[in-house]
Amino acid sequence: MSVLETGGRGFLNGRLTEDQPGEASTSEADCKVCVAVHVRPLIDTEAVEGCQSTLQVTAGQPQISCGQSYTYDHVFGGGGTHPDLLYDRCVMPLVHGLFRGYNATVFAYGQTGSGKTYTMGSAFNAGGPARGVIPKVMEAIFARISSNKDTGFTVRVGFVEIHREDIRDLLVLDPRAQSAVHIREVAGGGVCLAGATEKEVGSQAEMADVLAQGSLLRATGSTGMNKHSSRSHAIFTITLEQRREIPGVAAGAESGSDDEEAMGAGETEYLCAKMHLVDLAGSERVKRTKAEGTRLKEGIDINKGLLALGNVINALAEGKAHVPYRDSRLTRMLQDSLGGNSRTVMIACVSPADINLDETANTLRYAARARNISNKPVVNRDPVVAQIAHLRQMLAAARSENQTLKHKLGGDVAQLEGSRGTWDSAGIPSGDDILAEQFEELQRRHSKTELDNASLRLQLVSV
Numbered sequence: 001m002s003v004l005e006t007g008g009r010g011f012l013n014g015r016l017t018e019d020q021p022g023e024a025s026t027s028e029a030d031c032k033v034c035v036a037v038h039v040r041p042l043i044d045t046e047a048v049e050g051c052q053s054t055l056q057v058t059a060g061q062p063q064i065s066c067g068q069s070y071t072y073d074h075v076f077g078g079g080g081t082h083p084d085l086l087y088d089r090c091v092m093p094l095v096h097g098l099f100r101g102y103n104a105t106v107f108a109y110g111q112t113g114s115g116k117t118y119t120m121g122s123a124f125n126a127g128g129p130a131r132g133v134i135p136k137v138m139e140a141i142f143a144r145i146s147s148n149k150d151t152g153f154t155v156r157v158g159f160v161e162i163h164r165e166d167i168r169d170l171l172v173l174d175p176r177a178q179s180a181v182h183i184r185e186v187a188g189g190g191v192c193l194a195g196a197t198e199k200e201v202g203s204q205a206e207m208a209d210v211l212a213q214g215s216l217l218r219a220t221g222s223t224g225m226n227k228h229s230s231r232s233h234a235i236f237t238i239t240l241e242q243r244r245e246i247p248g249v250a251a252g253a254e255s256g257s258d259d260e261e262a263m264g265a266g267e268t269e270y271l272c273a274k275m276h277l278v279d280l281a282g283s284e285r286v287k288r289t290k291a292e293g294t295r296l297k298e299g300i301d302i303n304k305g306l307l308a309l310g311n312v313i314n315a316l317a318e319g320k321a322h323v324p325y326r327d328s329r330l331t332r333m334l335q336d337s338l339g340g341n342s343r344t345v346m347i348a349c350v351s352p353a354d355i356n357l358d359e360t361a362n363t364l365r366y367a368a369r370a371r372n373i374s375n376k377p378v379v380n381r382d383p384v385v386a387q388i389a390h391l392r393q394m395l396a397a398a399r400s401e402n403q404t405l406k407h408k409l410g411g412d413v414a415q416l417e418g419s420r421g422t423w424d425s426a427g428i429p430s431g432d433d434i435l436a437e438q439f440e441e442l443q444r445r446h447s448k449t450e451l452d453n454a455s456l457r458l459q460l461v462s463v
């Protein structure tokens with residue numbers, strides 16, 4: 001197997017499988033977090049310092065050794081799968097899922113300078129090359145929208161950063177108005193951002209402009225380890241709303257028939273799903289970044305947030321009852337992405353340089369643990385539409401029971417009449433009493449299902 005062919009896996013039944021690289025088909029059962037490692041090449045500063053590469057990627061396997069050996073869903077770069085395949089193998093299935101109503105998260109994790117911003121493409125600007133996850137997601141979303149004329153789409157984007165435990169809206173230019181964002185709990189246990197700007201975008205170019213504008217406002221600074229170090233966790237969120245007519249009726253059902261009504265043909269289905277694309281700030285050691293003043297304080301807060309994230313990953317991986325989401329803004333915001341209603345890919349970014357061995361080993365250890373996290377993605381339908389669908393199912397079940405009872409009732413009446421004749425002519429005491437009792441019972445059940453039907457219809461009308 002060539003290097004390019006390794007690890008070609010798409011989502012299936014909760015864990016990635018070898019043969020489904022395209023369309024996502026995860027059921028609404030538990031779905032494991034997919035973990036990919038991206039090994040960047042040695043960069044100039046490391047080469048100048050005479051660093052050596054210390055990571056060994058097992059040929060043809062998504063496996064890395066760095067003292068200890070770990071297996072992941074994918075390993076890109078460093079002799080593993082070619083990094084150009086990262087989007088197709090890991091992220092494309094999530095984009096397909098987004099169009100089926102599943103929330104998605106892709107987040108890049110790793111020490112400072114390990115290549116998170118490069119991998120996510122968060123610093124992308126419209127004039128530059130479309131490198132990284134975010135530009136490819138934008139391209140894929142609008143390509144799919146333009147090829148689907150039967151569905152009405154609305155796309156909105158939001159862009160926030162968590163900087164020193166403040167959530168700042170990167171789509172607001174006035175710095176005083178940037179901090180009006182709060183995390184709010186929503187029904188069902190998830191969270192949302194209250195007060196964050198969402199911009200509706202109608203094209204890939206418009207979305208790229210929003211990303212570029214937000215990236216300019218993002219807190220970055222120079223440290224001893226990265227000239228353009230991100231000093232905040234950035235979360236770019238794409239919300240995709242879809243409205244489409246529920247397609248025709250099942251084969252054999254006539255127009256205007258009970259079946260058609262039960263399936264809701266002619267009504268509008270409404271799906272709304274979100275994709276979070278997260279470029280985390282990198283963990284750092286003060287000794288190595290030589291940070292002082294503001295940079296130092298930022299570094300301390302970055303490490304605190306990442307420590308909280310590590311604790312959440314540990315708690316979920318070990319199946320603990322209490323998961324400390326509330327310990328930081330970052331973990332609160334990622335609550336749905338880790339252990340909740342989302343299909344999630346973690347991209348652990350690492351440097352191969354021996355000088356970074358300790359940090360790399362830490363990242364690899366956390367990444368390996370994250371593979372044990374189960375999420376519970378569900379299709380996000382409009383709740384009213386979902387209620388209607390549920391009532392329709394109940395109505396269909398009540399109707400089918402009703403039909404069965406009607407048939408049985410007809411059969412029993414015939415039997416009752418037939419037996420009466422036989423018994424009468426033979427002068428033998430008839431079994432009328434028993435049959436009449438059964439008949440009455442059936443009539444009672446029939447009336448009840450009629451009532452159920454009527455009440456379900458009423459509920460449907462009132463919804």
Ligand SMILES: Nc1ncnc2c1ncn2[C@@H]1O[C@H](COP(=O)(O)OP(=O)(O)OP(=O)(O)O)[C@@H](O)[C@H]1O
Nearest residue numbers: 040043112113114115116117118226229230281282
């Ligand atoms: N795969 C890659 N190929 C080539 N160069 C890369 C790659 N990944 C990262 N680099 C380079 O490494 C440097 C650090 O990358 P980047 O800024 O993406 O790191 P980071 O993890 O986002 O850092 P921080 O946490 O400090 O923001 C940059 O100069 C970037 O261009």
